[in-house]
Amino acid sequence: MSEKLLEIKDLLIEADIDGEWKPIVNSLSMTLERGEIVGLIGESGAGKSTLGLTALGYTKPGCRIVSGSIKLDGVELVGKSDAELRKIRGNKVAYVAQSAAASFNPAHTLIEQFIESPVQHGKIKIPEARKRCVELFRQLDLPDPEHIGERYPHQVSGGQLQRAMTAMALGSDPDIIIFDEPTTALDVTTQIEVLAAIKEAVKAHNVAAIYISHDLAVVAQMADRIMVLRHGNLIEEGDARELLANPKEEYTHKLLSVRSQRDARTVHDEEDIQLSIKNITARYPGMAFDVLTDININIVRGKTVAVVGESGSGKSTLARVIIGLLPPSRGSVKFHGRALASALKARSKKDLQSIQMIYQMADVAMNPRHKIKDIIGRPLEFYLGMKGEERDQRVFELLRQIEIPEEFAERYPAQLSGGEKQRICIARALAAEPELIICDEVTSALDQLVAEGILDLLLNLQKELDVSYLFITHDLATVKSIADEIVVMYQGGVVEQGTKEEILTPPHAPYTELLLSSVPEMDPDWLDDLVDRRERGEAPTAKSIASRRR
């Protein structure tokens, strides 16, 4: 079993950045044995996807292989023509991308797309391929495997699509499968199912796999061996258990410690309720069902309320109701005891000023044609009537507060990194001098360490300015570190709410239990244990929760 399937040696890959060739993979070597799973981990820009793709002999446009060798089953890939490589791809190596939705053709059914590749490569005939497809769908635990193949990609859920994609990758009997962040776009509860299915299928077929992720806990479940990459360099490599138990490098330490929990803060008794949401029920115009039903939340001055739930639970809709973008069909939002107008246009400038919002995607939340100083300066002008020198001075002050150098004031958003952009958005919200800031998934588009920095900043600002947060997220690790109170939402309703201690200490509501148990832990045995417990009925599953709701 110990033959080397893939052998990459001293690989140097350069990318064209602003007309200059700069190395993005720096003399990396890796080997992959038959049946082995190697995890590649690192933040964005670490070169992990680039390295993973080289097993296909492929580099992204604008990149070039400068030197080194890639040997697949003893055959050298570097220098091969595209036609030769095409035979290898899909035959020997398969690729599972992050966004399955973007990788399927929306105009064909799943099974059509499944049989296309093996039939075209002349391996098997159509009826045989269909049988195999059903078999693999069953193996990956897709519901109704005989018929799900007849559906179109938009008719199945994201998690199912990701599993169908894995089935497709297995369909041509490859030696290696490359998984490029296959679960990053999924909810935690769905992620578990996909991870378990992938792990089982990979083991059953005895294929080798390269598993790429930025989430160490996820990689810990999948990989036999882990390689930690940063800026195109190898930081550390080792057996998964070994590396997690005693990491040698400081960077690996940091990645491991990110998920540690902060001490809970005590909630004061003398409560000064700032925003109270009463019996809110809302639906989007033209929709036949309520997106939110009967929500009650109180936010206390200077405290953080975290709203947790998976996508579709209505947590972002709640933000839109509070901010006035979606008038509720029943219920009211009260600010300091006074009811806010339900429509945005009917609200006074003062009301608009006191509730600010920070968005998930800082990229699109800032006008790319405005300079940073204008982005931060506009609320100053608009709400506080500041002009000229006074305004500029305040902008500099805000930049210092969010730990961004003053010279960034003259830059455009495109010249900033993801974390810096999110900081600017925070400064823009602060500029209005609000009492409440709604944070909608503000860290979910960021790398772990950068996200950690943003959360620290938000907590410090809260201490300094006594502002309160409504923190919307699907990530329980974030909740643990920032929340005073937690509201758990599921399908538009509140499942459980209370202080952090109440929610995080057992007994939990079944759905909270499911959410909590679904957060990957660094322990490599965690996934297997969890799947075991769920099979024995000791832990709730998504299915059992859904059936209970109905």
Add this chain to the structure above:
Amino acid sequence: MFFLAVWKDLNLSARIGLFIVLFFVFCAIFAPWLAPYGQSQIVGDVWEPLGGEFILGTDQIGRDLLTRLIYGARNTMTLALISTAVSFAAGAVLGFIAATMGGGVDQVLSRVVDVVISIPTLIASLIVLSALGTATPTLVLVIGIIYAMPVFRIARAVAMDIEVMDYVEVARVRGEGLWWIMHKEILPNALTPLAAEFGLRFCFVFLLIASLSFLGLGLQPPLADWGAMVRGNADGIAWGFLHPLLPAACIALLTIGINLLIDRWVHKASGLRDDQ
């Protein structure tokens, strides 16, 4: 110093474009001093050959062609430029309003534009101009309004893509008014596609003015106009004369020059976005 900086920023094709455009602008401004004769002055025989007494020969009734070309630069460029500017001002503003306000306003504006756009351009302008007369301001207004329709559609489509961006929502939630959202949030991001459209639309306006002049509804003779000159001299082709090709070449050259410049600008502008 500013001009030097701009010059350094341009690549070869844009420099050529800039040179062409500046050349015509120069002709337009200094036409009375540059031209050897008056624009309506008959100085020689019909269709005198190129390179003789008259450098570029004479036209179908014996006027100096070089003189007519120089004055034509002045008349045609001004008219086309103002008309195109009018169409963009009207089209873009209405398009942005339709996209930002949506609902009933969008419906009314879009349907009106649909109706107007369904009438062929030339026929529509023919009817209106024969009713209202052919004074230059009327001409500018009619051409401007007719071409505002396609501009409206493009501006609306572009603005609708921008309108759904989070930063526009941020501005709305901040309480900004319609005018701010249109000219501070949407316009800077819509400028690139609109500029590309401007270069193209400018050429169409040229051709429309030429057709109108031919039908007697454009610039009134004896004012020199490149389009009308092509039409007027067109018969010369049958005799193997090059005369009609000269004003045609001027139209082509100016069009190319403008588009070279705009291409560079679009490229620079989109380069900013590639960096993201």
